[in-house]
Amino acid sequence: MSVGDFVRKLIPTDLFGGMSVTGGYLFRRKETVQYPEKRLEPPQRFRGMFGYDLERCIDCHLCAKACPIDIIYITDHTEVEEIDGKKKKKKVIDRYDIDVKRCMFCGLCEEACPTEPKSIWLTTLSYEGSSYERNERLYYTKERLAGWDGLLAFPGVVLPRDGQNPAAPKTRVAATPPAGGAEGAA
Numbered sequence: 001m002s003v004g005d006f007v008r009k010l011i012p013t014d015l016f017g018g019m020s021v022t023g024g025y026l027f028r029r030k031e032t033v034q035y036p037e038k039r040l041e042p043p044q045r046f047r048g049m050f051g052y053d054l055e056r057c058i059d060c061h062l063c064a065k066a067c068p069i070d071i072i073y074i075t076d077h078t079e080v081e082e083i084d085g086k087k088k089k090k091k092v093i094d095r096y097d098i099d100v101k102r103c104m105f106c107g108l109c110e111e112a113c114p115t116e117p118k119s120i121w122l123t124t125l126s127y128e129g130s131s132y133e134r135n136e137r138l139y140y141t142k143e144r145l146a147g148w149d150g151l152l153a154f155p156g157v158v159l160p161r162d163g164q165n166p167a168a169p170k171t172r173v174a175a176t177p178p179a180g181g182a183e184g185a186a
């Protein structure tokens, strides 16, 4: 055994190396958050709970077709309404359900939605929907999607039924200007 090996065996240099790494963390900013008293805001592109806007939805079923595991269920019926003396067919959504417990949050449904802003979106910053019962509590009907029944919205986030803006969930979608612009509104 060489003298160097003997000294290395005598002095635990590896231990000092490890201690120096640990010691370095003592003086860094702490990343631990005292949840639930404090919450970190997820990044803008984070996919959380679904937002759904029944008024904007055009009942095209593209979201359901895009879902790779078929967990969006839509049923509708057609009604005939008379506008200016002309009869027009109108589709009415009876059921718009998402089986959220099976969702893998891939976002393909949102991508497929053709409306602007989107009628279904996941950029809601909200994710606190845990439950002791998953079959009913994590199955969201259009009514539960509107008001997020059973889910805690991230602080400051507007509920979908109050017009949450998919691009900035702490704000509302701007109202559509009346036909004819500012002059028409006057």
Ligand code: SF4
Pocket: 066, 067, 068, 069, 070, 071, 072, 098, 102, 103, 104, 105, 106, 107, 108, 109, 110
């Ligand atoms: S995010 Fe969920 S509901 Fe939407 S397409 Fe993916 S698996 Fe289906």
Ligand code: SF4
Pocket: 056, 057, 058, 059, 060, 061, 062, 063, 064, 112, 113, 114, 115, 119, 120
């Ligand atoms: S893709 Fe969008 S507009 Fe079409 S049914 Fe789904 S949510 Fe409605």
